[in-house]
Amino acid sequence: QPDQPRIVFLFSDTGGGHRSASEAIIEAIQLEYPNQFTTEMVDIFLQYAPSPFNLAPRVYPPLSRMPDVWKFGYQISDGPRRANMVYNAIWPYVRRSIHRLIHENPCDLIVSVHPLINAPVLRALRKETVPYITVVTDMVSTHAAWYNPNADLVIVPTEAAKERAVKVGVAVEKVQVVGLPVADRFCQPVGDKLALREQLGWPQDRPVVLLVGGGEGMGPLEQVARAIEKRSPNAALVVITGRNRKLKATLEAHKWSIPTFVYGFVRDMPDFMRAADILVSKAGPGTICEAFIAGLPIILYSKMPGQEDGNVTYVVQQGAGIWAPEPNQVADAVCRWIESPEEREKAAQNCLRVARPDAARQIARILASAARKKQQGG
Numbered sequence: 001q002p003d004q005p006r007i008v009f010l011f012s013d014t015g016g017g018h019r020s021a022s023e024a025i026i027e028a029i030q031l032e033y034p035n036q037f038t039t040e041m042v043d044i045f046l047q048y049a050p051s052p053f054n055l056a057p058r059v060y061p062p063l064s065r066m067p068d069v070w071k072f073g074y075q076i077s078d079g080p081r082r083a084n085m086v087y088n089a090i091w092p093y094v095r096r097s098i099h100r101l102i103h104e105n106p107c108d109l110i111v112s113v114h115p116l117i118n119a120p121v122l123r124a125l126r127k128e129t130v131p132y133i134t135v136v137t138d139m140v141s142t143h144a145a146w147y148n149p150n151a152d153l154v155i156v157p158t159e160a161a162k163e164r165a166v167k168v169g170v171a172v173e174k175v176q177v178v179g180l181p182v183a184d185r186f187c188q189p190v191g192d193k194l195a196l197r198e199q200l201g202w203p204q205d206r207p208v209v210l211l212v213g214g215g216e217g218m219g220p221l222e223q224v225a226r227a228i229e230k231r232s233p234n235a236a237l238v239v240i241t242g243r244n245r246k247l248k249a250t251l252e253a254h255k256w257s258i259p260t261f262v263y264g265f266v267r268d269m270p271d272f273m274r275a276a277d278i279l280v281s282k283a284g285p286g287t288i289c290e291a292f293i294a295g296l297p298i299i300l301y302s303k304m305p306g307q308e309d310g311n312v313t314y315v316v317q318q319g320a321g322i323w324a325p326e327p328n329q330v331a332d333a334v335c336r337w338i339e340s341p342e343e344r345e346k347a348a349q350n351c352l353r354v355a356r357p358d359a360a361r362q363i364a365r366i367l368a369s370a371a372r373k374k375q376q377g378g
């Protein structure tokens with residue numbers, strides 16, 4: 001629709017839930033303002049980055065399995081001056097592509113949900129008057145590249161992220177704490193757990209442990225599953241292997257001594273979370289915030305060094321979960337919560353306390369008003 005305000009989302013499929021965050025916001029815009037806005041998602045690395053930067057989505061999964069390499073890259077670039085140095089160095093290589101991106105996607109508002117694109121896009125935008133809003137999709141320990149003083153607004157999920165934004169140079173009035181945008185399906189009322197279990201074919205008479213390793217099925221999922229099997233004969237296990245097909249085949253070949261259900265990438269995560277009693281997961285921001293909304297207590301078994309460090313601290317400090325970096329520690333934590341349902345219930349209540357099911361809608365309202373203002377010549 002030519003007369004509708006147009007919002008362009010810059011994202012990339014490099015983990016960190018950038019795609020799901022943009023989709024959640026776009027969905028919220030359509031729910032709040034049906035057919036009033038045109039939205040578009042641009043995968044900046046796939047569609048616009050010159051070689052070798054366009055390899056980012058393909059390099060991310062293997063790279064994310066090398067925590068030391070990842071940590072090194074994260075740390076050497078994590079500071080306003082260091083990030084600037086990196087961007088100055090790559091600017092001559094990406095300048096033309098970024099200008100092309102801007103000219104091929106005229107709009108009333110640019111929304112970035114990726115840390116690595118803010119500096120180059122804002123640099124190219126200098127002479128244009130398109131408003132630019134960043135939505136940070138990491139929870140607590142947020143990389144300096146998320147924050148650029150020239151962004152018009154930076155929306156963050158937590159107070160800790162706001163402090164970080166201000167510390168690395170964003171004016172305090174440009175930072176707003178709203179929450180992480182989560183798809184609407186996760187934000188509906190929890191519903192009847194037992195009915196859902198019946199529908200899913202899961203047992204009703206024992207606690208169900210839901211094991212997830214992000215969208216990629218990352219981390220020692222197999223060892224964790226086996227440790228739970230050994231230590232918790234009264235539990236049932238649901239393992240989501242995501243896009244990790246090899247892991248799925250390995251788990252399916254094993255003869256489990258407790259009721260165990262193995263899935264690949266599932267579309268019904270909201271129902272899975274509502275039907276389960278305990279979540280065991282890597283410290284991905286999307287999964288954690290979804291579990292908060294479902295009131296599902298969390299055991300975290302691994303994290304990406306750097307951006308996910310703070311997620312662990314946050315979950316533990318809020319009393320919503322346990323950090324258990326070894327498979328045996330996970331099994332211990334599961335036993336503890338199975339033997340002490342009161343403790344588990346307390347963690348579930350803490351999840352609900354920190355949940356922000358309204359975040360995507362609130363962000364939608366902020367974006368809608370910015371895009372309308374621009375369209376009306378503001």
Ligand code: UDP
Nearest residue numbers: 015016017214215265266269284285286287
């Ligand atoms: N997810 C899903 N189906 C699966 C596995 C994961 O829908 O089989 C979703 C999950 O609900 C979450 C996202 O994928 O929304 C993973 O995001 P997160 O930030 O937790 O981790 P990432 O893999 O992006 O680092």
